[in-house]
Amino acid sequence: MNNxxxxxxxxxxxxxxxxxxxxxxxxxxxxxxxxxxxxSGPRRNAQRELVADAIGPIWEANHVWxxxxxxxxxxxxPAAFAAYAIALHIPISLMLVGVxxxxxxxxxxxxxxxxxxxxxxxxxxxSVASLVTPILLGVTLGAALSGAVAAAQTAPDAWGRFVAPWxxxxxxxxxxxxxxxxxxxxxxxxxxxxxxxxxxxxxRRRALVAALxxxxxxxxxxxxxxxDAPFLWHGLVETQRAILVHAMAAASAVVAAWALWRRYYExxxxxxxxxxxxxxxxxxxxxxxxxxxxxxxxxxxxxxxxTLRLVAIGLSVGFCVLVPSFWVxxxxxxxxxxxxxxxxxx
Amino acid sequence: xxxxxxxxxxxxxxxxxxxxxxxxxxxxxxxMVVAEWRWRRTGDAIYLELAKRWSKGTAILFAxxxxxxxxxxxxxxxxxxxxxxxxxxxxxxxxSLEGFAFxxxxxxxxxxxxxxxxxxxAAHLAAGVLVALSGVASGVFVVIANAWMNAPVGFELVNxxxxxxxxxxxxxxxxxxxxxxxxxxxxxxxxxxxxxGIHAWLLRREPDAPFHQRALRxxxxxxxxxxxxxxxxxxxxxxxxxxxxxxxxxAMEAHFETSxxxxxxxxxxxxxxxxxxxxxxxxPGGLSFLAFNDPSAEVTGLDRIPREDWPNVRxxxxxxxxxxxLGSAMALVALWAAWAMRRGSLVERRRLLTVLxxxxxxxxxxxxxxxxxxxxxxxxxxxxxxxxxADAVTPVPGLIVPFxxxxxxxxxxxxAVTWLLYRQIIRTGPRGEFYGTREFRTMQRPAA
Ligand code: HDD
Ligand code: HEM
Ligand code: HEM
Numbered sequence: 001m002n003n004x005x006x007x008x009x010x011x012x013x014x015x016x017x018x019x020x021x022x023x024x025x026x027x028x029x030x031x032x033x034x035x036x037x038x039x040s041g042p043r044r045n046a047q048r049e050l051v052a053d054a055i056g057p058i059w060e061a062n063h064v065w066x067x068x069x070x071x072x073x074x075x076x077x078p079a080a081f082a083a084y085a086i087a088l089h090i091p092i093s094l095m096l097v098g099v100x101x102x103x104x105x106x107x108x109x110x111x112x113x114x115x116x117x118x119x120x121x122x123x124x125x126x127s128v129a130s131l132v133t134p135i136l137l138g139v140t141l142g143a144a145l146s147g148a149v150a151a152a153q154t155a156p157d158a159w160g161r162f163v164a165p166w167x168x169x170x171x172x173x174x175x176x177x178x179x180x181x182x183x184x185x186x187x188x189x190x191x192x193x194x195x196x197x198x199x200x201x202x203x204r205r206r207a208l209v210a211a212l213x214x215x216x217x218x219x220x221x222x223x224x225x226x227x228d229a230p231f232l233w234h235g236l237v238e239t240q241r242a243i244l245v246h247a248m249a250a251a252s253a254v255v256a257a258w259a260l261w262r263r264y265y266e267x268x269x270x271x272x273x274x275x276x277x278x279x280x281x282x283x284x285x286x287x288x289x290x291x292x293x294x295x296x297x298x299x300x301x302x303x304x305x306x307t308l309r310l311v312a313i314g315l316s317v318g319f320c321v322l323v324p325s326f327w328v329x330x331x332x333x334x335x336x337x338x339x340x341x342x343x344x345x346x
Numbered sequence: 347x348x349x350x351x352x353x354x355x356x357x358x359x360x361x362x363x364x365x366x367x368x369x370x371x372x373x374x375x376x377x378m379v380v381a382e383w384r385w386r387r388t389g390d391a392i393y394l395e396l397a398k399r400w401s402k403g404t405a406i407l408f409a410x411x412x413x414x415x416x417x418x419x420x421x422x423x424x425x426x427x428x429x430x431x432x433x434x435x436x437x438x439x440x441x442s443l444e445g446f447a448f449x450x451x452x453x454x455x456x457x458x459x460x461x462x463x464x465x466x467x468a469a470h471l472a473a474g475v476l477v478a479l480s481g482v483a484s485g486v487f488v489v490i491a492n493a494w495m496n497a498p499v500g501f502e503l504v505n506x507x508x509x510x511x512x513x514x515x516x517x518x519x520x521x522x523x524x525x526x527x528x529x530x531x532x533x534x535x536x537x538x539x540x541x542x543g544i545h546a547w548l549l550r551r552e553p554d555a556p557f558h559q560r561a562l563r564x565x566x567x568x569x570x571x572x573x574x575x576x577x578x579x580x581x582x583x584x585x586x587x588x589x590x591x592x593x594x595x596x597a598m599e600a601h602f603e604t605s606x607x608x609x610x611x612x613x614x615x616x617x618x619x620x621x622x623x624x625x626x627x628x629x630p631g632g633l634s635f636l637a638f639n640d641p642s643a644e645v646t647g648l649d650r651i652p653r654e655d656w657p658n659v660r661x662x663x664x665x666x667x668x669x670x671x672l673g674s675a676m677a678l679v680a681l682w683a684a685w686a687m688r689r690g691s692l693v694e695r696r697r698l699l700t701v702l703x704x705x706x707x708x709x710x711x712x713x714x715x716x717x718x719x720x721x722x723x724x725x726x727x728x729x730x731x732x733x734x735x736a737d738a739v740t741p742v743p744g745l746i747v748p749f750x751x752x753x754x755x756x757x758x759x760x761x762a763v764t765w766l767l768y769r770q771i772i773r774t775g776p777r778g779e780f781y782g783t784r785e786f787r788t789m790q791r792p793a794a
Contacts, residue, residue: 075438085423303435
């Protein structure tokens with residue numbers, strides 16, 4: 001086993017980075033949909049409007065992070081892509097139905113008649129899809145990192161090859177964990193984007209509840225890993241890397257909860273982002289150097305050098321365009337009031 | 347239905363659905379930008395209304411394009427894992443570049459749609475231009491990947507596996523240039539003539555509506571040049587097919603026997619068992635001339651291709667006839683409209699308006715037909731001459747279930763989109779709800 005860090009590892013690292021960005025941005029868009037579904041109390045319409053305003057201009061761009069993960073996977077690690085696509089065909093297909101319904105129903109609601117019944121109908125499709133899709137994404141990821149995909153390749157029957165990898169409790173625990181994490185991120189972001197105190201309080205309470213759910217479901221997933229994902233369990237419990245990962249995640253979780261409690265919203269957002277970052281990178285670090293655990297490494301599965309080198313160049317150029325573009329997007333919609341018009345009477 | 351057939355049907359349904367929205371996503375930004383630019387130049391508020399109305403429609407169609415495209419990127423693996431394992435390292439590059447084009451397209455479309463009152467007018471127009479450029483780039487990159495499947499290069503085969511991979515060389519496959527040009531023009535042609543057709547039809551009812559008059563002009567401005575170039579580029583594309591995919595060309599033309607002075611067959615119903623064509627109009631030497639610029643050139647017929655390697659001759663031939671017939675009709679009507687525009691009598695010619703209206707869907711049908719020619723004509727190969735489609739399909743059983751599920755999903759989405767566009771955009775009439783709002787009045791003063 002080669003333990004040096006090399007071109008394939010960097011490209012795998014960029015895939016983790018893209019997944020990380022998807023969790024932080026796209027994940028929060030899904031979380032927003034969850035809070036649309038759970039809107040309640042006297043301000044339920046205002047809550048829905050806040051969610052719609054927050055995700056309207058950016059969800060399509062945020063969504064492309066997932067596409068980047070997919071195209072990088074089939075370009076740089078084609079054999080891994082094929083193995084995942086075969087063993088996880090069913091949950092991925094179901095997730096895609098959710099992706100289609102979430103995006104189109106959200107857009108239809110934005111542009112369809114303002115009548116309440118019409119809005120509610122599209123809103124229901126949008127928000128239920130926002131709830132189900134992250135679960136299925138989590139199931140897919142959970143199955144991928146449990147080591148079951150590699151085992152499925154040699155399973156004797158159809159059940160073992162196409163169903164067993166994802167049907168167990170561990171992938172579904174990860175599904176619940178991902179859902180809680182996305183909802184938590186969204187609620188934390190919305191405390192900052194809320195236009196008034198009352199709405200801010202609504203989302204502060206939601207963020208605190210979601211923080212508890214993240215903690216609880218994370219614990220459940222970890223305990224289940226012992227039986228269902230021994231590779232991950234070993235990495236998360238029995239190595240030195242693990243201590244650092246847990247410490248980072250736990251510390252930022254505690255800071256985020258404290259800051260929410262004391263209403264230091266900017267601090268809470270920073271800590272929540274750190275928390276998600278340490279989970280994503282901690283998982284990647286624990287799994288490295290394996291791409292399809294428990295035994296197929298990044299080096300084993302990588303495409304030839306010529307391809308990797310070209311993709312690395314393409315990514316460098318691409319990111320030079322992408323980073324300023326995203327900066328402009330978020331600057332326009334996440335900061336400015338409307339300096340060039342008074343559509344809202346400002 | 348066998349699993350292979352279900353997988354092919356699912357891929358075909360997903361692509362046929364996606365391409366409609368992709369094409370609109372490529373061309374509509376150009377129409378919006380032209381309208382917005384006219385408004386800034388002339389201060390004519392109707393152009394602003396036009397840009398706004400069109401961008402509303404584009405927002406709806408773009409979202410459906412984005413989600414159906416996401417499905418496709420997964421489906422490459424879900425349905426054809428062995429193909430991706432074989433080809434991912436070779437043609438992943440254009441897909442990766444396409445990913446970045448999607449990013450810039452989605453980012454600047456967000457800015458364009460939601461940013462009317464948040465950024466300066468010049469920045470807003472610039473965002474529109476960037477959307478248009480990235481839209482063209484996304485289409486070009488994905489068609490390059492498809493062109494490689496038709497004319498694979500950029501690697502060597504050792505024991506049936508590709509080695510010495512050169513992804514840049516693979517992107518320069520000879521099929522890439524004609525296919526990307528033909529596809530990009532197809533987007534502008536279909537969308538331009540489609541939008542023109544809708545407004546022409548509405549003008550028949552309200553001949554004085556300045557809104558539809560301006561809309562028709564902007565749409566024709568984009569649609570006519572592309573439509574006139576399309577037959578020429580299509581012919582060029584056909585010459586490449588003749589060189590690199592003789593079986594596909596033979597199927598397109600229902601050309602069963604290798605011959606010199608090969609006839610051009612117009613229409614007709616081929617019978618692959620008797621190797622004959624019923625009811626076609628034959629122009630002697632026409633095919634030899636079109637394919638190789640020489641009426642006495644020899645054109646390979648299906649007799650030189652093993653029977654089990656024939657594509658479905660009926661489907662390919664008929665699809666090709668449909669594309670060429672619609673393309674020729676559109677080009678004639680485009681000439682007519684260009685002439686009427688020069689004479690300044692465009693909106694008075696009711697017959698022209700009727701014909702434009704009737705041809706509104708023609709470009710989209712031609713696009714579907716063109717893809718059937720390309721894809722069905724390549725069968726039984728998924729990578730021409732190298733990998734058979736049957737060997738690339740996933741081992742997952744019961745593929746009829748996802749096929750039916752996604753087909754139903756797309757049928758429902760198609761109905762919802764059509765209904766929404768009709769109710770919220772087309773039927774709101776030339777004086778939409780936007781007129782008279784405060785936002786509209788402030789925007790009527792173009793920035794200096
Ligand atoms: C507005 C749409 C449209 C119109 C009017 C035409 N085409 Fe087309 N054609 C397409 C839209 C299209 C397409 C959808 O864009 C295809 C499918 C794959 C591709 O690259 O372009 C295509 C493919 C395609 C191919 C197959 C290329 C290949 O397999 O590599 C040929 C030979 C032609 N076309 C030829 C023509 C001719 C001779 C036309 C003359 C009138 C014509 N097309 C009009
Ligand atoms: C196997 C084939 C294809 C795959 C895997 C694919 C993939 C995708 C994906 C992932 C998106 C979403 C991007 C986003 O979220 O913004 C998308 C959108 C798009 N695709 Fe495709 N695509 C395919 C075929 C095509 C073809 C043949 C064309 C064109 C000519 C095309 C042109 C576009 C365009 C312009 C968009 C932008 C979104 C829109 O306008 O609706 N695609 N595609
Ligand atoms: C977007 C417009 C496109 C349409 C409408 C289209 C249409 C089709 C059709 C009709 C089939 C089925 C062929 C058959 O059953 O004989 C098919 C198959 C397929 N297409 Fe295309 N196609 C498009 C573009 C592309 C592109 C850009 C790619 C990829 C790079 C692609 C990759 C495939 C693959 C992998 C299959 C399955 C294997 C095969 O039948 O060859 N297609 N498509």
